[in-house]
Amino acid sequence: MQATTQPVFFKQGPKPFSLLLIYASLSLTLLVVDVRWQILQPVRETVSVALYPLQWLATAPISAAQQVGDYFVSQTALQRENRKLQDDKLLASSELMRLQALRQENTQLRALLSTRAAHQGKGTLTEVLYNDRDPFTAKLVVDRGESSGVRLGQVVIDPQGVVGQVTRLQPLTAEVTLISNKGHTVPVQVVRNGVRAVLYGLGPENPLEVHWMPLNADIRSDDVLVTSGIDGTYPPGLPVARVKRVDRNAGSAFARISCEPAADIDKHRFLLILDERRDQPARPVEQAAKPARRGAHKEPA
Template sequence: MENQPPPFFKRGPAPLALLSFYVALSVALLVVDARLQALEVLRQALSLFTQPLQQLAHLPAHSIASAGDYFVSLTHLREENARLQQARMEKATTVLRTQQLEAENERLRKLLGVKERQHARGQVAQILYTARDPYTRRIVIDRGQQDQVVAGLPVIDDAGVVGQVTRVFPFVAEVTLITDKEQAVPVQIVRTGQRSVVFGLGNGQLELRFLPANADVQNGDELVTSGLDGIFLPGFPVARVVHVERDTSYSFARIFCMPLAGVENFSEVMVLEQRPPVALPAEIAQPGREAKALKSASVRKKRPRRE
């Protein structure tokens, strides 16, 4: 009998056979998983073990990115805080002087016996959408009859006058902007005190009318409500003069203005309350009483005295 030494390396199946077997097994698993979703449970079970490992592997990169974002945000916050502190200090003197002037104004009014100015009160409304008519400048707000909103109430924002309520429905209301062609607001020039009326042009601009061609109006003059219409309280900013056309052949000057309020780009407005009616003196409220008194006095004068 021939005695052969055992092989140094134990040889198994051929490499080509192993490759073919694993390829066939992989294809079979892919087909079974695609058709029957048989490996979904196994995949979910494996994800329970692999997910912590993935998070642990990404932890250094996430830590570095989070640290960078933290320092960048901290720098931005410090810069913004410094800007806000500087702006607050710059406006502090103006605010303090404004408060002092308001207190002095109230004391002078009480001293002169002049009625104090009415305080503006109202309710905040949200802009829902603009009117469908492209030839008008109107918006719709989420306040209506159930919120005690009536036609004619003025509407403002944080910069000035926006418009006026023109139509009211149970849950919404329609506001006509001051830039509409049919809207007019009595105003007063702050610099000179001249009173006039500003009209909308329908294109986002306003026109100050009924001022003579030689009127003292300059670019940059600010217009505020005069309060003569009994709707808007006096002193609300309305517009600023941007262009003045003077022609000697016309009696009035053409003065174009831009609204100060965010007429075309805002989301919240305030609907002011209705102004209380002004109490008139008895002689003006009842003119017939004065006429009767004068008539009776004249009759007494005409009667002859009895001797």
């Protein structure tokens, strides 16, 4: 019996080249039709929805790693920026404090220049270098001395009033004893009624006091005391202190009068040394009484 034979075409199928042409033609046809009429858009949407969980699972580790890296990078950047802002703030604060200090110095210097102009320009501006080493004394050292024409006994003031007096000289510096120094005295006068008195310093951190005033002395709280000028050292009319409290105790012979300085004796950096010379006339010489002659005034017998 003769075996049936089939054509070679059905045994081997289309050749690869033929398949390539068929699939390429089909692809081009689908592309042209999809571009023209968008017939594959629902298919694409359905496939994208179906594949989204797989895409999310595939990209999740990479996204998490990127977020962690971004977090640490942003934290480092924020810390660096915060540190820079803190440094800028400190610099701005220091500059602001310097500007405020310069403004205060400028205001004080203008006030001192106005005060010197009020005294016909007779004065020397000076800067406080440091306080005296002894904490129980009220003294300052300034940067003007004999080479600048400063003399012993000159009065030192600020825009508010009397600060002290030059008590020691060096070629380049001078020592100023403040009116609050213990034992320092200033002849004063009450502006309201002209009553004269002597103001005593009691030491640092202590009020000034007027001593040896009777209980009935006409001095009240808030009275302004100015230099009387009777000693020849302090020019008259300079503000010295303001009466803070008057205690009249019947058990004491004198009133206790506490005062506060008119000047800011422990605040200013710049002061004014007045140059006002007042020649006081010499005290009159007291002549001794001549003894009476014996028998000069005897009555005739």
